[in-house]
Amino acid sequence: MLGKNGDRDNYTYPILVQACAIRASEFEGKQMHNHILKFGFGLDVYVQNTLINMYSVCENMRDARNVFDEMPVLDSVAWNSILAGYVRVGDVEQAKCIFGRMPERNTIASNSMIVLFGKRGCVGEAWRLFQELPQKDMVSWSALISCLEKNEMYEEALAVFVKMFANGIMVDEVVVVSVLSACATLSAAHTGKLIHGLVVKIGIESYVNLQNAFIHMYSSCGEIMAAHKLFNEAFNLDQISWNSMISGYLKCGLVEPAKTLFDSMPEKDVVSWSAMISGYAQHDRFSETLALFQEMQLCGIRPDETTLRFSRRRQKKGVSTWNALILGLAMNGLVEKSLEMFSEMKTCGVTPNEITFMGVIGACRHMGLVDEGRRHFDSMMQEHKIEPNVKHYGCMVDLLGRAGMLKEAEDLIESMPMTPDVATWGALLGACKKHGDHDRGERIGRKLIELDPNHDGFHVLLSNIVASKGDWNGVHEIRGIMMQHGVIKTPGCSMIEADGVVHEFLAGDKKHPRMKEIEVMLDEMAQKLKMEGYAPDTNEVSFDIDEEEKETALFRHSEKLAIAFGLIATSPPSPIRIIKNLRICNDCHMAAKFVSKAFGRDIVLRDRHRFHHFKQGSCSCNDYW
């Protein structure tokens, strides 16, 4: 394109510069600019205007402004071009300044300002400018409509369009696309149809973008047949048409037609794949979701630039993001990392809130970091002026209790400025059970079942504590109280996903269709685990039965059934993933550790409180939970 300047003149250069603008190619544009200066065409107004436009399109406002500032004579095109650049990059200050300095306002400049106001949410200013405009053209109306549409004033956008039409202003495909978007959001199928009629009448119906906007509008309004008809009869379709039709079917719950269309697509891009995958997920078809996701990866499809741009968009992490990170890490046993993130959060200048402290104290609790937890608890008030609430106290009681500091925990409860809730007492009760302080446990347990006579967990804990003392009469007494109050123990339930189906196991469950295989696997587990040195922790069983029966009962806990099934029905290297409704019991925790080693399978178990990652004989919670 460059070369000797023999055949270039100030009519050719603008065309070349313009070509760079259309391709938004700043590099080539700069080369052209240098060339122009070198051969002495830099003072031509027409050439200069195209340079301003080229830099503006490339959003390089510094160079655009340099050209503008050096121009000896400024015509309206120069003013409009530099203004358009500032509007494009959203620089309100500079745009207002240029608009104010213009020797003569014109419709094009005002239209740009309406667009800018629309971008910035200044609907009032856009309206005012529009109304004051002596000569409104099609673009003025269109800019106002899109300003309203962008600011979620869909009804108003439609009303302005109606007025535009009534005033005899010409309507083109650009403004109709805007209006159709409003119809889609409002589910205004009737208006959409009227517009469709209008579009056909004025003969612009074959624009692909318009076709796509209609497909989207009809399927958003639930008029899938109309969308389908349009799609089938269209002369030219592009990738967006196909993707719109697929997501239209999915939006209307038509998964099969969506899949048929997906399969017959000439070319599938990342949008097609993700539309179909999320469509499956939305309609609870999980095995297909996973299968398609795998297939997508096998096809080598990766998230595109747009996907990345949309998901990376949160530039400054807010307090909720930090909270989620702190809580999530702690829950998965990465306590140090979690506390590290808390420090980093403060370094980044984000102010912690009360939820942050739930996460931080919770992190300390997961690892028994009593001193550190106390320090954070004290700093809440002293440094951050956050009054601890009942949950923070509960968390501290739990931290102390789990660490075996039962007296300190009880003293803290007594010193609370508010009435302790049952969860706080419950935490202490759990700690008493864990550390074998049966007397304190019984005293607190009896108090708790009075406070909350319908809570099954407290009765069960108390009954277990009493059973640990060997006081079977006491156990029967508590069972009696439960019966009296109609309290039923929530059965332990473990869930595991295999091949897209969720399987549920209750303790002692025999209903699973593959129960025979599970039984065989349970026997194999028992043998292997014993060889590895596993000894059942029969303290967990609170029935007045003999030791051998206790072992059998232990081996029918829902977690173990789920693990056995996981060993049969899933294959490595994927971990066995289990969700349990209650806290995992000691014996199952130990058994899971042994299984992870003896069978070489990782197990990820989420219980009521946290995640346990079992790997090669140990757990991420370091046996502290």
Next chain:
DNA sequence: TTAGGGTTAG
């Protein structure tokens, strides 16, 4: 013969 309006797919 340079300057202004749009969106549709995840």
